[in-house]
Amino acid sequence: MISYGHHRYPGRLFVVEGTDGSGKSTQLSLLYQWLKSEGYSVFFSEWNSSPLVKDTTRRAKKRRLFTPTTFSLLHATDFADRTERDIIPPLKAGAIVLADRYIYTAFARDVARGCERAWVREVYKFAVKPTAAFFFRAPLDIAIDRIASGRPQLKFYEAGMDMDWADDEEDSFKIFQGKILEEYDHMVNEFGLTVIDGTQAIRTQQRQMREIVSRYLKEKLKEKAVVAK
Amino acid sequence: MTEMKFYGTALSGLEIEPYTGKLIVIEGTDGVGRSTHVALLRTWLESAGYAVLDTGMTRSVLAGRGIKDARSGHTLGRLTMQLYYATDFADRLENEILPALRAGFVVLTDRYIYSAIARAVVRGADPNWIRAIYGIALVPDAILYLRVPTAEELASRVLASGRGFDYWESGMDMGLGDDYYDSFVAYQKLLLKEFDRMKTEYNFEVIDASKPVKRVAMALRRSIKRLIEIEPMAAVDAAPKEPIKAEPKEKAAAVNAPAAAAKPPEAKPAEPKPRL
Numbered sequence: 001m002i003s004y005g006h007h008r009y010p011g012r013l014f015v016v017e018g019t020d021g022s023g024k025s026t027q028l029s030l031l032y033q034w035l036k037s038e039g040y041s042v043f044f045s046e047w048n049s050s051p052l053v054k055d056t057t058r059r060a061k062k063r064r065l066f067t068p069t070t071f072s073l074l075h076a077t078d079f080a081d082r083t084e085r086d087i088i089p090p091l092k093a094g095a096i097v098l099a100d101r102y103i104y105t106a107f108a109r110d111v112a113r114g115c116e117r118a119w120v121r122e123v124y125k126f127a128v129k130p131t132a133a134f135f136f137r138a139p140l141d142i143a144i145d146r147i148a149s150g151r152p153q154l155k156f157y158e159a160g161m162d163m164d165w166a167d168d169e170e171d172s173f174k175i176f177q178g179k180i181l182e183e184y185d186h187m188v189n190e191f192g193l194t195v196i197d198g199t200q201a202i203r204t205q206q207r208q209m210r211e212i213v214s215r216y217l218k219e220k221l222k223e224k225a226v227v228a229k
Numbered sequence: 230m231t232e233m234k235f236y237g238t239a240l241s242g243l244e245i246e247p248y249t250g251k252l253i254v255i256e257g258t259d260g261v262g263r264s265t266h267v268a269l270l271r272t273w274l275e276s277a278g279y280a281v282l283d284t285g286m287t288r289s290v291l292a293g294r295g296i297k298d299a300r301s302g303h304t305l306g307r308l309t310m311q312l313y314y315a316t317d318f319a320d321r322l323e324n325e326i327l328p329a330l331r332a333g334f335v336v337l338t339d340r341y342i343y344s345a346i347a348r349a350v351v352r353g354a355d356p357n358w359i360r361a362i363y364g365i366a367l368v369p370d371a372i373l374y375l376r377v378p379t380a381e382e383l384a385s386r387v388l389a390s391g392r393g394f395d396y397w398e399s400g401m402d403m404g405l406g407d408d409y410y411d412s413f414v415a416y417q418k419l420l421l422k423e424f425d426r427m428k429t430e431y432n433f434e435v436i437d438a439s440k441p442v443k444r445v446a447m448a449l450r451r452s453i454k455r456l457i458e459i460e461p462m463a464a465v466d467a468a469p470k471e472p473i474k475a476e477p478k479e480k481a482a483a484v485n486a487p488a489a490a491a492k493p494p495e496a497k498p499a500e501p502k503p504r505l
Binding site for chain 2: 001003050052053055056060065066067068069070073074076077080081083084085113114115116118119122123125126
């Protein structure tokens with residue numbers, strides 16, 4: 001098993017993180033379009049996407065079978081499948097992998113749910129360290145407004161209703177997102193996350209993101225040129 | 230009463246309080262006869278008036294089905310499989326094992342974290358990583374390790390049982406041998422080595438499982454008698470003059486009644502023991 005920070009692959013891995021409604025998915029799909037148009041082979045990997053774990057997760061959510069620990073472990077299972085299937089192979093092949101949410105989502109959510117910080121980090125030790133991880137930071141009220149306008153109803157676990165923080169779903173959601181944001185803020189230094197101000201114009205954020213991503217790509221092109229010589 | 234002790238990090242949100250039941254683990258590699266002995270022990274304990282919960286790997290409500298589907302398709306990667314097993318374990322620990330222990334049951338578990346650790350380590354997982362994940366596990370009251378000295382003996386036992394070699398029990402995913410037999414032997418050898426390594430680390434009580442079933446069963450009973458009081462119930466007609474030791478009396482009596490009526494327990498009066 002190769003641990004976090006020790007994988008050596010020719011590809012590049014860029015991830016976006018942030019609370020719900022921070023605008024990260026929009027930014028990632030813009031980045032995807034750009035990289036495609038530049039001629040790179042790009043793979044897209046989403047949170048909760050393992051076909052083999054999906055049925056179990058769906059059933060557990062519907063029947064409310066999760067505890068904080070099993071919620072954490074089943075998501076780690078899903079993430080392991082994603083790593084073994086969607087992330088490592090393209091990275092080995094030298095492609096660019098874009099991940100919408102990564103291990104930091106689990107660190108933020110699971111710790112907000114009461115799992116121990118050190119334990120959750122240990123569980124995900126097998127993860128590939130990203131080339132760069134962007135954290136889209138938006139103040140809580142803005143993020144909540146964006147979600148409220150985009151989604152009809154909050155789901156049980158999404159709102160953190162399993163934690164008995166509040167009777168009302170919206171109140172519970174706010175408390176949950178507040179805790180999550182706090183965890184993200186802790187992680188900025190711990191994992192060297194690149195903070196992008198999510199209140200800026202979409203194009204401004206995208207420009208910043210492309211500027212940073214292209215640094216790593218140039219480096220890569222240089223490597224290729226050296227090999228060619 | 231037993232104090233709750235965990236190998237590492239306790240479960241999130243868990244109230245740590247002493248429990249009245251007993252957690253007894255039956256461990257061992259494939260083919261040593263674990264399930265036979267769990268069944269025998271269950272009958273024996275129920276005859277003595279103890280309410281028993283038996284559990285084992287992949288039996289969780291949450292992840293059992295998913296794991297079975299994944300196994301039959303041979304489609305999951307190694308890390309994924311190991312985490313799936315950990316999910317299954319955590320679900321059973323929180324929703325079956327701990328509640329039963331609190332209610333005074335004797336919990337017999339067919340394998341515990343040690344099999345999961347051994348399987349992961351022989352497949353290249355970081356030993357510290359997998360141990361840290363299973364740090365959520367409660368330290369059992371007893372770990373009875375059914376040991377057969379060689380992988381060849383395990384193989385002949387599997388054949389004698391008539392069920393033949395299974396893909397996973399033979400470690401076919403590991404590419405250790407050209408056929409099921411060679412692979413089984415090579416794989417089980419690795420597991421036996423891991424188990425031997427864990428013997429002292431986790432304080433296994435080693436039971437020689439090469440002996441005839443009856444002798445093994447007696448050895449297991451002897452070990453369990455050191456933990457819990459086994460004495461014949463005063464009257465088998467469901468009216469014991471002193472209630473059963475297990476906490477939920479009605480439940481224990483109800484579970485036990487048919488078995489006890491059919492076959493009086495043969496145990497000799499035991500010396501007084503601290504009660505559960």
